[in-house]
Amino acid sequence: MSHPPFDLYAFWRTSATFRVRVALHMKGIAATEHQVNLDAGEQRGEAFLKINPLAAIPALVTPDQPPLTQSMAILEFLEELQPTPPLLPADLYGRARVRSIAGMLASDTHPLVTPRVRRYLTGSAGFDDAAWRAWQMQWFGTGLAAVEQRLASEAGTGRFCHGEVPGMADICLASIIAVMRVFKIPTSGTPTVDRIVAACEELDAFQRAQPQRQVGAPT
Ligand SMILES: N[C@@H](CCC(=O)N[C@@H](CS)C(=O)NCC(=O)O)C(=O)O
Structure with missing residues:
Protein backbone atom coordinates (compact mmCIF):
# COMPACT_ATOMS: atom_id res chain seq x y z
CA MET A 1 0.00 0.00 0.00
CA SER A 2 1.44 3.40 -0.89
CA HIS A 3 1.25 6.33 1.50
CA PRO A 4 1.99 10.03 1.28
CA PRO A 5 5.54 10.90 2.26
CA PHE A 6 5.77 11.24 6.03
CA ASP A 7 8.19 13.35 8.02
CA LEU A 8 8.93 12.39 11.61
CA TYR A 9 10.36 14.90 14.08
CA ALA A 10 12.47 12.81 16.38
CA PHE A 11 15.45 12.46 18.68
CA TRP A 12 17.57 9.34 19.09
CA ARG A 13 16.78 8.38 22.67
CA THR A 14 13.18 9.30 23.27
CA SER A 15 10.54 6.93 24.43
CA ALA A 16 7.63 8.52 22.60
CA THR A 17 9.53 8.59 19.29
CA PHE A 18 10.53 4.94 19.82
CA ARG A 19 6.83 4.02 19.84
CA VAL A 20 6.22 5.64 16.49
CA ARG A 21 9.36 4.14 14.98
CA VAL A 22 8.32 0.61 15.97
CA ALA A 23 4.82 1.07 14.53
CA LEU A 24 6.20 2.49 11.28
CA HIS A 25 8.62 -0.44 10.96
CA MET A 26 5.96 -3.02 11.83
CA LYS A 27 3.67 -1.65 9.18
CA GLY A 28 6.43 -1.03 6.64
CA ILE A 29 5.67 2.69 6.37
CA ALA A 30 8.58 4.96 5.57
CA ALA A 31 9.20 8.34 7.19
CA THR A 32 12.02 10.82 6.83
CA GLU A 33 13.38 11.76 10.24
CA HIS A 34 14.26 15.31 11.25
CA GLN A 35 16.31 15.69 14.37
CA VAL A 36 15.06 17.84 17.22
CA ASN A 37 17.96 17.93 19.67
CA LEU A 38 16.34 17.84 23.10
CA ASP A 39 19.70 18.30 24.85
CA ALA A 40 20.13 21.58 22.98
CA GLY A 41 16.55 22.66 23.75
CA GLU A 42 15.53 22.68 20.07
CA GLN A 43 12.01 21.59 21.06
CA ARG A 44 11.52 25.04 22.57
CA GLY A 45 12.83 26.91 19.53
CA GLU A 46 10.55 29.09 17.44
CA ALA A 47 10.65 26.75 14.43
CA PHE A 48 9.61 23.64 16.34
CA LEU A 49 6.95 25.38 18.42
CA LYS A 50 5.09 25.94 15.16
CA ILE A 51 4.98 22.14 14.80
CA ASN A 52 4.12 21.41 18.43
CA PRO A 53 3.32 24.28 20.78
CA LEU A 54 3.80 21.85 23.67
CA ALA A 55 7.51 21.57 22.75
CA ALA A 56 7.65 17.79 22.59
CA ILE A 57 8.36 15.12 20.02
CA PRO A 58 7.35 13.07 18.13
CA ALA A 59 5.43 14.89 15.44
CA LEU A 60 4.38 13.18 12.24
CA VAL A 61 3.82 15.42 9.26
CA THR A 62 2.05 14.52 6.07
CA PRO A 63 1.47 16.88 3.12
CA ASP A 64 -1.43 19.32 3.39
CA GLN A 65 -2.31 18.46 7.00
CA PRO A 66 -1.30 20.04 10.30
CA PRO A 67 1.32 18.03 12.20
CA LEU A 68 0.13 15.08 14.22
CA THR A 69 1.53 15.06 17.74
CA GLN A 70 1.10 12.62 20.65
CA SER A 71 2.62 9.21 20.03
CA MET A 72 -0.55 7.33 20.96
CA ALA A 73 -2.67 9.36 18.55
CA ILE A 74 -0.04 8.70 15.88
CA LEU A 75 -0.17 4.95 16.61
CA GLU A 76 -3.95 4.99 16.28
CA PHE A 77 -3.63 6.96 13.03
CA LEU A 78 -1.14 4.44 11.59
CA GLU A 79 -3.36 1.57 12.72
CA GLU A 80 -6.34 2.95 10.81
CA LEU A 81 -4.22 3.99 7.85
CA GLN A 82 -2.81 0.51 7.47
CA PRO A 83 -4.57 -2.10 9.61
CA THR A 84 -2.05 -4.90 8.97
CA PRO A 85 -0.26 -6.10 10.94
CA PRO A 86 -2.67 -4.97 13.67
CA LEU A 87 -1.48 -3.18 16.79
CA LEU A 88 -4.80 -3.86 18.49
CA PRO A 89 -6.71 -7.11 19.00
CA ALA A 90 -9.90 -7.90 17.12
CA ASP A 91 -12.20 -8.06 20.15
N1 LIG B 1 2.47 12.34 25.48
C1 LIG B 1 3.45 12.70 24.51
C2 LIG B 1 4.78 12.90 25.20
C3 LIG B 1 5.75 13.62 24.32
C4 LIG B 1 7.04 13.89 25.07
O1 LIG B 1 7.03 14.25 26.25
N2 LIG B 1 8.15 13.69 24.37
C5 LIG B 1 9.42 13.95 25.00
C6 LIG B 1 10.46 13.00 24.49
S1 LIG B 1 10.06 11.32 24.93
C7 LIG B 1 9.87 15.35 24.65
O2 LIG B 1 9.92 15.72 23.51
N3 LIG B 1 10.17 16.10 25.68
C8 LIG B 1 10.68 17.42 25.55
C9 LIG B 1 10.74 18.09 26.88
O3 LIG B 1 10.26 17.49 27.85
O4 LIG B 1 11.30 19.18 26.94
C10 LIG B 1 3.57 11.61 23.45
O5 LIG B 1 3.29 10.45 23.77
O6 LIG B 1 3.92 11.92 22.30
Missing part, protein backbone atom coordinates in the same frame (compact mmCIF):
# COMPACT_ATOMS: atom_id res chain seq x y z
CA LEU A 92 -13.62 -5.11 22.03
CA TYR A 93 -12.42 -6.10 25.50
CA GLY A 94 -8.98 -6.97 24.18
CA ARG A 95 -8.61 -3.56 22.54
CA ALA A 96 -9.58 -1.83 25.78
CA ARG A 97 -7.13 -3.98 27.76
CA VAL A 98 -4.26 -3.19 25.40
CA ARG A 99 -5.05 0.54 25.46
CA SER A 100 -5.30 0.39 29.26
CA ILE A 101 -1.84 -1.17 29.68
CA ALA A 102 -0.43 1.20 27.06
CA GLY A 103 -1.94 4.14 28.97
CA MET A 104 -0.36 3.07 32.26
CA LEU A 105 3.01 3.46 30.56
CA ALA A 106 2.57 6.24 28.00
CA SER A 107 0.12 8.42 29.94
CA ASP A 108 0.83 7.76 33.61
CA THR A 109 4.52 6.84 33.73
CA HIS A 110 6.41 8.50 30.89
CA PRO A 111 5.25 12.14 31.36
CA LEU A 112 6.77 12.25 34.86
CA VAL A 113 10.29 11.60 33.57
CA THR A 114 10.48 13.89 30.54
CA PRO A 115 13.20 16.54 30.03
CA ARG A 116 10.76 19.37 30.81
CA VAL A 117 10.00 17.83 34.22
CA ARG A 118 13.73 17.38 34.84
CA ARG A 119 14.35 20.97 33.79
CA TYR A 120 11.75 22.27 36.23
CA LEU A 121 12.77 20.07 39.14
CA THR A 122 16.50 20.71 38.79
CA GLY A 123 16.09 24.34 37.73
CA SER A 124 13.28 25.67 39.93
CA ALA A 125 12.57 23.08 42.60
CA GLY A 126 16.07 22.55 43.97
CA PHE A 127 16.61 18.94 42.87
CA ASP A 128 20.25 17.83 42.58
CA ASP A 129 21.33 14.86 40.43
CA ALA A 130 20.68 12.36 43.24
CA ALA A 131 17.18 13.69 43.86
CA TRP A 132 16.40 13.55 40.14
CA ARG A 133 17.64 9.97 39.94
CA ALA A 134 15.50 9.02 42.95
CA TRP A 135 12.53 10.65 41.19
CA GLN A 136 13.18 8.64 38.01
CA MET A 137 13.53 5.39 39.98
CA GLN A 138 10.31 6.15 41.88
CA TRP A 139 8.12 6.75 38.84
CA PHE A 140 9.62 4.22 36.44
CA GLY A 141 9.45 1.70 39.30
CA THR A 142 5.85 2.50 40.21
CA GLY A 143 4.67 2.21 36.62
CA LEU A 144 6.51 -0.99 35.86
CA ALA A 145 5.49 -2.68 39.13
CA ALA A 146 1.83 -2.00 38.38
CA VAL A 147 2.14 -3.26 34.80
CA GLU A 148 4.02 -6.35 36.04
CA GLN A 149 1.19 -7.09 38.47
CA ARG A 150 -1.36 -6.97 35.69
CA LEU A 151 0.67 -8.90 33.15
CA ALA A 152 1.56 -11.63 35.64
CA SER A 153 -2.01 -12.12 36.85
CA GLU A 154 -4.28 -11.58 33.86
CA ALA A 155 -5.26 -14.38 31.50
CA GLY A 156 -4.92 -12.17 28.44
CA THR A 157 -1.13 -12.10 28.78
CA GLY A 158 0.73 -14.44 26.48
CA ARG A 159 4.12 -14.32 24.82
CA PHE A 160 3.35 -10.60 24.53
CA CYS A 161 1.28 -8.23 26.67
CA HIS A 162 -1.87 -9.46 24.98
CA GLY A 163 -1.75 -12.90 23.43
CA GLU A 164 0.79 -14.17 20.99
CA VAL A 165 1.37 -11.17 18.74
CA PRO A 166 3.01 -7.85 19.57
CA GLY A 167 0.87 -4.73 19.69
CA MET A 168 0.39 -1.28 21.15
CA ALA A 169 0.96 -2.29 24.78
CA ASP A 170 4.21 -4.04 23.87
CA ILE A 171 5.38 -0.97 21.99
CA CYS A 172 4.75 1.18 25.06
CA LEU A 173 6.40 -1.31 27.40
CA ALA A 174 9.51 -1.63 25.23
CA SER A 175 9.63 2.17 24.86
CA ILE A 176 9.84 2.63 28.63
CA ILE A 177 12.51 -0.06 29.02
CA ALA A 178 14.52 1.44 26.15
CA VAL A 179 14.68 4.85 27.80
CA MET A 180 15.36 3.34 31.23
CA ARG A 181 18.41 1.68 29.73
CA VAL A 182 19.56 4.98 28.24
CA PHE A 183 19.39 6.51 31.72
CA LYS A 184 20.87 3.38 33.33
CA ILE A 185 17.83 2.73 35.50
CA PRO A 186 17.68 -1.03 36.20
CA THR A 187 14.48 -3.01 36.35
CA SER A 188 13.95 -5.31 39.31
CA GLY A 189 11.25 -7.71 40.35
CA THR A 190 9.51 -7.59 36.98
CA PRO A 191 10.05 -11.05 35.42
CA THR A 192 6.99 -10.90 33.17
CA VAL A 193 7.91 -7.47 31.86
CA ASP A 194 11.48 -8.65 31.27
CA ARG A 195 10.29 -11.76 29.42
CA ILE A 196 7.92 -9.81 27.18
CA VAL A 197 10.48 -7.13 26.37
CA ALA A 198 12.98 -9.87 25.44
CA ALA A 199 10.37 -11.34 23.08
CA CYS A 200 9.79 -7.91 21.52
CA GLU A 201 13.48 -7.38 21.05
CA GLU A 202 13.74 -10.52 18.94
CA LEU A 203 11.66 -8.67 16.34
CA ASP A 204 13.18 -6.58 13.59
CA ALA A 205 10.82 -3.60 14.09
CA PHE A 206 11.81 -3.27 17.75
CA GLN A 207 15.50 -3.77 17.03
CA ARG A 208 15.52 -1.06 14.37
CA ALA A 209 13.88 1.41 16.77
CA GLN A 210 16.48 0.99 19.54
CA PRO A 211 17.95 4.34 20.63
CA GLN A 212 21.56 3.38 20.02
CA ARG A 213 20.79 2.59 16.36
CA GLN A 214 19.45 6.07 15.62
CA VAL A 215 21.13 9.03 13.98
CA GLY A 216 22.68 11.21 16.68
CA ALA A 217 23.15 8.41 19.24
CA PRO A 218 26.50 8.46 21.04
CA THR A 219 28.95 5.94 19.55
Whole structure:
Protein backbone atom coordinates (compact mmCIF):
# COMPACT_ATOMS: atom_id res chain seq x y z
CA MET A 1 0.00 0.00 0.00
CA SER A 2 1.44 3.40 -0.89
CA HIS A 3 1.25 6.33 1.50
CA PRO A 4 1.99 10.03 1.28
CA PRO A 5 5.54 10.90 2.26
CA PHE A 6 5.77 11.24 6.03
CA ASP A 7 8.19 13.35 8.02
CA LEU A 8 8.93 12.39 11.61
CA TYR A 9 10.36 14.90 14.08
CA ALA A 10 12.47 12.81 16.38
CA PHE A 11 15.45 12.46 18.68
CA TRP A 12 17.57 9.34 19.09
CA ARG A 13 16.78 8.38 22.67
CA THR A 14 13.18 9.30 23.27
CA SER A 15 10.54 6.93 24.43
CA ALA A 16 7.63 8.52 22.60
CA THR A 17 9.53 8.59 19.29
CA PHE A 18 10.53 4.94 19.82
CA ARG A 19 6.83 4.02 19.84
CA VAL A 20 6.22 5.64 16.49
CA ARG A 21 9.36 4.14 14.98
CA VAL A 22 8.32 0.61 15.97
CA ALA A 23 4.82 1.07 14.53
CA LEU A 24 6.20 2.49 11.28
CA HIS A 25 8.62 -0.44 10.96
CA MET A 26 5.96 -3.02 11.83
CA LYS A 27 3.67 -1.65 9.18
CA GLY A 28 6.43 -1.03 6.64
CA ILE A 29 5.67 2.69 6.37
CA ALA A 30 8.58 4.96 5.57
CA ALA A 31 9.20 8.34 7.19
CA THR A 32 12.02 10.82 6.83
CA GLU A 33 13.38 11.76 10.24
CA HIS A 34 14.26 15.31 11.25
CA GLN A 35 16.31 15.69 14.37
CA VAL A 36 15.06 17.84 17.22
CA ASN A 37 17.96 17.93 19.67
CA LEU A 38 16.34 17.84 23.10
CA ASP A 39 19.70 18.30 24.85
CA ALA A 40 20.13 21.58 22.98
CA GLY A 41 16.55 22.66 23.75
CA GLU A 42 15.53 22.68 20.07
CA GLN A 43 12.01 21.59 21.06
CA ARG A 44 11.52 25.04 22.57
CA GLY A 45 12.83 26.91 19.53
CA GLU A 46 10.55 29.09 17.44
CA ALA A 47 10.65 26.75 14.43
CA PHE A 48 9.61 23.64 16.34
CA LEU A 49 6.95 25.38 18.42
CA LYS A 50 5.09 25.94 15.16
CA ILE A 51 4.98 22.14 14.80
CA ASN A 52 4.12 21.41 18.43
CA PRO A 53 3.32 24.28 20.78
CA LEU A 54 3.80 21.85 23.67
CA ALA A 55 7.51 21.57 22.75
CA ALA A 56 7.65 17.79 22.59
CA ILE A 57 8.36 15.12 20.02
CA PRO A 58 7.35 13.07 18.13
CA ALA A 59 5.43 14.89 15.44
CA LEU A 60 4.38 13.18 12.24
CA VAL A 61 3.82 15.42 9.26
CA THR A 62 2.05 14.52 6.07
CA PRO A 63 1.47 16.88 3.12
CA ASP A 64 -1.43 19.32 3.39
CA GLN A 65 -2.31 18.46 7.00
CA PRO A 66 -1.30 20.04 10.30
CA PRO A 67 1.32 18.03 12.20
CA LEU A 68 0.13 15.08 14.22
CA THR A 69 1.53 15.06 17.74
CA GLN A 70 1.10 12.62 20.65
CA SER A 71 2.62 9.21 20.03
CA MET A 72 -0.55 7.33 20.96
CA ALA A 73 -2.67 9.36 18.55
CA ILE A 74 -0.04 8.70 15.88
CA LEU A 75 -0.17 4.95 16.61
CA GLU A 76 -3.95 4.99 16.28
CA PHE A 77 -3.63 6.96 13.03
CA LEU A 78 -1.14 4.44 11.59
CA GLU A 79 -3.36 1.57 12.72
CA GLU A 80 -6.34 2.95 10.81
CA LEU A 81 -4.22 3.99 7.85
CA GLN A 82 -2.81 0.51 7.47
CA PRO A 83 -4.57 -2.10 9.61
CA THR A 84 -2.05 -4.90 8.97
CA PRO A 85 -0.26 -6.10 10.94
CA PRO A 86 -2.67 -4.97 13.67
CA LEU A 87 -1.48 -3.18 16.79
CA LEU A 88 -4.80 -3.86 18.49
CA PRO A 89 -6.71 -7.11 19.00
CA ALA A 90 -9.90 -7.90 17.12
CA ASP A 91 -12.20 -8.06 20.15
CA LEU A 92 -13.62 -5.11 22.03
CA TYR A 93 -12.42 -6.10 25.50
CA GLY A 94 -8.98 -6.97 24.18
CA ARG A 95 -8.61 -3.56 22.54
CA ALA A 96 -9.58 -1.83 25.78
CA ARG A 97 -7.13 -3.98 27.76
CA VAL A 98 -4.26 -3.19 25.40
CA ARG A 99 -5.05 0.54 25.46
CA SER A 100 -5.30 0.39 29.26
CA ILE A 101 -1.84 -1.17 29.68
CA ALA A 102 -0.43 1.20 27.06
CA GLY A 103 -1.94 4.14 28.97
CA MET A 104 -0.36 3.07 32.26
CA LEU A 105 3.01 3.46 30.56
CA ALA A 106 2.57 6.24 28.00
CA SER A 107 0.12 8.42 29.94
CA ASP A 108 0.83 7.76 33.61
CA THR A 109 4.52 6.84 33.73
CA HIS A 110 6.41 8.50 30.89
CA PRO A 111 5.25 12.14 31.36
CA LEU A 112 6.77 12.25 34.86
CA VAL A 113 10.29 11.60 33.57
CA THR A 114 10.48 13.89 30.54
CA PRO A 115 13.20 16.54 30.03
CA ARG A 116 10.76 19.37 30.81
CA VAL A 117 10.00 17.83 34.22
CA ARG A 118 13.73 17.38 34.84
CA ARG A 119 14.35 20.97 33.79
CA TYR A 120 11.75 22.27 36.23
CA LEU A 121 12.77 20.07 39.14
CA THR A 122 16.50 20.71 38.79
CA GLY A 123 16.09 24.34 37.73
CA SER A 124 13.28 25.67 39.93
CA ALA A 125 12.57 23.08 42.60
CA GLY A 126 16.07 22.55 43.97
CA PHE A 127 16.61 18.94 42.87
CA ASP A 128 20.25 17.83 42.58
CA ASP A 129 21.33 14.86 40.43
CA ALA A 130 20.68 12.36 43.24
CA ALA A 131 17.18 13.69 43.86
CA TRP A 132 16.40 13.55 40.14
CA ARG A 133 17.64 9.97 39.94
CA ALA A 134 15.50 9.02 42.95
CA TRP A 135 12.53 10.65 41.19
CA GLN A 136 13.18 8.64 38.01
CA MET A 137 13.53 5.39 39.98
CA GLN A 138 10.31 6.15 41.88
CA TRP A 139 8.12 6.75 38.84
CA PHE A 140 9.62 4.22 36.44
CA GLY A 141 9.45 1.70 39.30
CA THR A 142 5.85 2.50 40.21
CA GLY A 143 4.67 2.21 36.62
CA LEU A 144 6.51 -0.99 35.86
CA ALA A 145 5.49 -2.68 39.13
CA ALA A 146 1.83 -2.00 38.38
CA VAL A 147 2.14 -3.26 34.80
CA GLU A 148 4.02 -6.35 36.04
CA GLN A 149 1.19 -7.09 38.47
CA ARG A 150 -1.36 -6.97 35.69
CA LEU A 151 0.67 -8.90 33.15
CA ALA A 152 1.56 -11.63 35.64
CA SER A 153 -2.01 -12.12 36.85
CA GLU A 154 -4.28 -11.58 33.86
CA ALA A 155 -5.26 -14.38 31.50
CA GLY A 156 -4.92 -12.17 28.44
CA THR A 157 -1.13 -12.10 28.78
CA GLY A 158 0.73 -14.44 26.48
CA ARG A 159 4.12 -14.32 24.82
CA PHE A 160 3.35 -10.60 24.53
CA CYS A 161 1.28 -8.23 26.67
CA HIS A 162 -1.87 -9.46 24.98
CA GLY A 163 -1.75 -12.90 23.43
CA GLU A 164 0.79 -14.17 20.99
CA VAL A 165 1.37 -11.17 18.74
CA PRO A 166 3.01 -7.85 19.57
CA GLY A 167 0.87 -4.73 19.69
CA MET A 168 0.39 -1.28 21.15
CA ALA A 169 0.96 -2.29 24.78
CA ASP A 170 4.21 -4.04 23.87
CA ILE A 171 5.38 -0.97 21.99
CA CYS A 172 4.75 1.18 25.06
CA LEU A 173 6.40 -1.31 27.40
CA ALA A 174 9.51 -1.63 25.23
CA SER A 175 9.63 2.17 24.86
CA ILE A 176 9.84 2.63 28.63
CA ILE A 177 12.51 -0.06 29.02
CA ALA A 178 14.52 1.44 26.15
CA VAL A 179 14.68 4.85 27.80
CA MET A 180 15.36 3.34 31.23
CA ARG A 181 18.41 1.68 29.73
CA VAL A 182 19.56 4.98 28.24
CA PHE A 183 19.39 6.51 31.72
CA LYS A 184 20.87 3.38 33.33
CA ILE A 185 17.83 2.73 35.50
CA PRO A 186 17.68 -1.03 36.20
CA THR A 187 14.48 -3.01 36.35
CA SER A 188 13.95 -5.31 39.31
CA GLY A 189 11.25 -7.71 40.35
CA THR A 190 9.51 -7.59 36.98
CA PRO A 191 10.05 -11.05 35.42
CA THR A 192 6.99 -10.90 33.17
CA VAL A 193 7.91 -7.47 31.86
CA ASP A 194 11.48 -8.65 31.27
CA ARG A 195 10.29 -11.76 29.42
CA ILE A 196 7.92 -9.81 27.18
CA VAL A 197 10.48 -7.13 26.37
CA ALA A 198 12.98 -9.87 25.44
CA ALA A 199 10.37 -11.34 23.08
CA CYS A 200 9.79 -7.91 21.52
CA GLU A 201 13.48 -7.38 21.05
CA GLU A 202 13.74 -10.52 18.94
CA LEU A 203 11.66 -8.67 16.34
CA ASP A 204 13.18 -6.58 13.59
CA ALA A 205 10.82 -3.60 14.09
CA PHE A 206 11.81 -3.27 17.75
CA GLN A 207 15.50 -3.77 17.03
CA ARG A 208 15.52 -1.06 14.37
CA ALA A 209 13.88 1.41 16.77
CA GLN A 210 16.48 0.99 19.54
CA PRO A 211 17.95 4.34 20.63
CA GLN A 212 21.56 3.38 20.02
CA ARG A 213 20.79 2.59 16.36
CA GLN A 214 19.45 6.07 15.62
CA VAL A 215 21.13 9.03 13.98
CA GLY A 216 22.68 11.21 16.68
CA ALA A 217 23.15 8.41 19.24
CA PRO A 218 26.50 8.46 21.04
CA THR A 219 28.95 5.94 19.55
N1 LIG B 1 2.47 12.34 25.48
C1 LIG B 1 3.45 12.70 24.51
C2 LIG B 1 4.78 12.90 25.20
C3 LIG B 1 5.75 13.62 24.32
C4 LIG B 1 7.04 13.89 25.07
O1 LIG B 1 7.03 14.25 26.25
N2 LIG B 1 8.15 13.69 24.37
C5 LIG B 1 9.42 13.95 25.00
C6 LIG B 1 10.46 13.00 24.49
S1 LIG B 1 10.06 11.32 24.93
C7 LIG B 1 9.87 15.35 24.65
O2 LIG B 1 9.92 15.72 23.51
N3 LIG B 1 10.17 16.10 25.68
C8 LIG B 1 10.68 17.42 25.55
C9 LIG B 1 10.74 18.09 26.88
O3 LIG B 1 10.26 17.49 27.85
O4 LIG B 1 11.30 19.18 26.94
C10 LIG B 1 3.57 11.61 23.45
O5 LIG B 1 3.29 10.45 23.77
O6 LIG B 1 3.92 11.92 22.30
